[in-house]
Amino acid sequence: MIYEAKVNELAEEFGVHRNTIRNWINSGVLPAQEGPGRRYLIQWEDYRRLCDKYGREPRFMPDPEARADAPAAPHSPAAPGQIPVRLDVRASALDASPGQINICLTCGSCAGACPISGVDGFDPRKIVRMAFLGLEDELTASGWQWKCTLCGKCEAVCPMKVEIVQLLRRIRARCDRDKVPAAIRKGVATCLEKGNNLGIPKDDFLALVRELGEELARTSCPGFVAPIDVRGARLLLTVNSKQPFAEPEAMTWWWKILHAAGESWTISSEYWEGINWGLHVGDYGAMRTIVKRIIDNIERLNCTALLLPECGHAYYATRYALERWFPEALQQFRIYTVFDLLLEYLNEGKIRLDPAVQTKLTTFHDSCYYGRHSVEAFGHGYFEEARALTRACCKRYVDLVPDREENYCCGSGSSAWADPYRVERVYHGRIKARQISASNARLVVTACLNCRDQIRYSLNSEFNLNVEVQFLWELVANALVMTPPAAMEARRD
Ligand code: SF4
Numbered sequence: 001m002i003y004e005a006k007v008n009e010l011a012e013e014f015g016v017h018r019n020t021i022r023n024w025i026n027s028g029v030l031p032a033q034e035g036p037g038r039r040y041l042i043q044w045e046d047y048r049r050l051c052d053k054y055g056r057e058p059r060f061m062p063d064p065e066a067r068a069d070a071p072a073a074p075h076s077p078a079a080p081g082q083i084p085v086r087l088d089v090r091a092s093a094l095d096a097s098p099g100q101i102n103i104c105l106t107c108g109s110c111a112g113a114c115p116i117s118g119v120d121g122f123d124p125r126k127i128v129r130m131a132f133l134g135l136e137d138e139l140t141a142s143g144w145q146w147k148c149t150l151c152g153k154c155e156a157v158c159p160m161k162v163e164i165v166q167l168l169r170r171i172r173a174r175c176d177r178d179k180v181p182a183a184i185r186k187g188v189a190t191c192l193e194k195g196n197n198l199g200i201p202k203d204d205f206l207a208l209v210r211e212l213g214e215e216l217a218r219t220s221c222p223g224f225v226a227p228i229d230v231r232g233a234r235l236l237l238t239v240n241s242k243q244p245f246a247e248p249e250a251m252t253w254w255w256k257i258l259h260a261a262g263e264s265w266t267i268s269s270e271y272w273e274g275i276n277w278g279l280h281v282g283d284y285g286a287m288r289t290i291v292k293r294i295i296d297n298i299e300r301l302n303c304t305a306l307l308l309p310e311c312g313h314a315y316y317a318t319r320y321a322l323e324r325w326f327p328e329a330l331q332q333f334r335i336y337t338v339f340d341l342l343l344e345y346l347n348e349g350k351i352r353l354d355p356a357v358q359t360k361l362t363t364f365h366d367s368c369y370y371g372r373h374s375v376e377a378f379g380h381g382y383f384e385e386a387r388a389l390t391r392a393c394c395k396r397y398v399d400l401v402p403d404r405e406e407n408y409c410c411g412s413g414s415s416a417w418a419d420p421y422r423v424e425r426v427y428h429g430r431i432k433a434r435q436i437s438a439s440n441a442r443l444v445v446t447a448c449l450n451c452r453d454q455i456r457y458s459l460n461s462e463f464n465l466n467v468e469v470q471f472l473w474e475l476v477a478n479a480l481v482m483t484p485p486a487a488m489e490a491r492r493d
């Protein structure tokens with residue numbers, strides 16, 4: 001039985017001011033849900049409890065016969081034996097921005113757009129409704145938050161702009177830490193303790209960097225010396241620990257470009273990790289600490305620019321943290337995206353590229369963090385820059401459909417590559433695989449390490465794509481027209 005009344009009617013009934021009624025509702029003294037026509041819906045038991053407390057007779061009593069005869073509606077909160085669900089939006093700790101979750105129309109557009117909707121009961125519309133109903137415990141226990149790649153495709157189609165990704169981030173943040181997938185939980189702990197996600201010892205890292213530098217000097221960049229802790233260098237470069245661990249030669253593509261451009265740059269010997277899984281696990285203290293270490297390195301080495309070269313997530317997490325916690329640092333140095341820096345070199349004639357080197361039909365895959373998420377958080381997505389650079393390195397180019405802001409995630413975003421949900425990750429990626437297949441491209445270029453690995457290793461084999469996958473900077477490094485050393489010296493002068 002529901003009692004429905006306006007604030008002024010309740011004020012008159014209880015002999016108090018309207019604001020007193022509003023305070024009762026806001027503080028939970030009178031549990032009530034806002035209904036149509038500025039009326040509040042109050043469970044009869046709550047109404048009766050308030051009457052008892054203030055010594056008043058209820059205005060009406062429920063009809064016991066009618067209640068006994070009425071069949072329980074399938075979703076009736078008063079069904080016998082069930083605990084009523086309290087419709088109190090303010091009780092939801094997941095609704096961090098009032099007016100967000102409760103504006104959902106339940107239209108289902110998000111569920112229609114989400115590549116994994118339907119998997120193990122996952123459905124973004126359902127998640128929004130559960131959050132609205134205050135079912136935080138059920139949501140954190142569901143595990144859905146780790147199967148979602150936080151790609152934002154759902155938000156892109158939502159007519160009400162409900163912040164579904166932020167909601168899923170809040171669900172991740174509320175999880176007990178022992179329920180966070182082990183790989184990323186350990187990665188964060190190792191990064192905090194040892195300075196990088198994989199715990200690579202300092203001496204091993206420095207020896208590897210020196211060795212790679214000597215190799216590069218021998219093979220393609222005469223005179224190259226890997227710059228470690230160079231004070232006064234303009235640009236600080238971070239490193240994704242996956243590369244020194246598993247694919248060290250991949251670091252040298254960037255080194256080759258920086259050398260060709262005559263850049264003044266350095267890598268720090270300490271806290272060189274650029275990946276920030278604090279964002280993925282919802283540990284914002286860890287996220288802040290990792291970014292603060294980068295700022296400390298920039299100050300120690302007196303740099304004026306920062307590049308997080310291997311991953312859209314690293315750029316997004318670091319810039320997000322800088323804007324949120326260290327806005328003054330952004331006055332001291334510039335944070336580049338890979339696109340900004342490469343285009344700057346190209347437009348200023350610091351590098352020259354030969355498109356004849358790459359003859360395969362080539363396409364570009366937009367990563368969610370450089371695309372949709374950067375639009376949403378920083379007001380600009382790197383769509384055209386990516387295409388300008390890719391086209392400068394190949395003879396034949398084709399776009400995927402859809403792409404840019406409407407692009408589909410590869411399926412491995414937001415730590416999904418490291419999570420234990422391999423089957424879900426591959427299933428998520430089936431749409432990306434279809435897009436690539438339909439484009440007839442033989443080479444896929446991307447600016448994110450996880451996207452590269454997902455398409456190269458998982459989607460290629462699972463969907464018989466048979467495509468080559470390269471980083472954008474790998475493509476650029478291969479297309480570089482290397483300037484003779486003498487000309488480079490003249491240019492530096
Ligand atoms: S698309 Fe937006 S309004 Fe529609 S169900 Fe999803 S969250 Fe609600």
Ligand code: SF4
Pocket residue numbers: 113114115116117124147148149150151152153154155164165
């Ligand atoms: S962020 Fe992506 S995976 Fe997550 S619910 Fe939205 S569309 Fe689905």
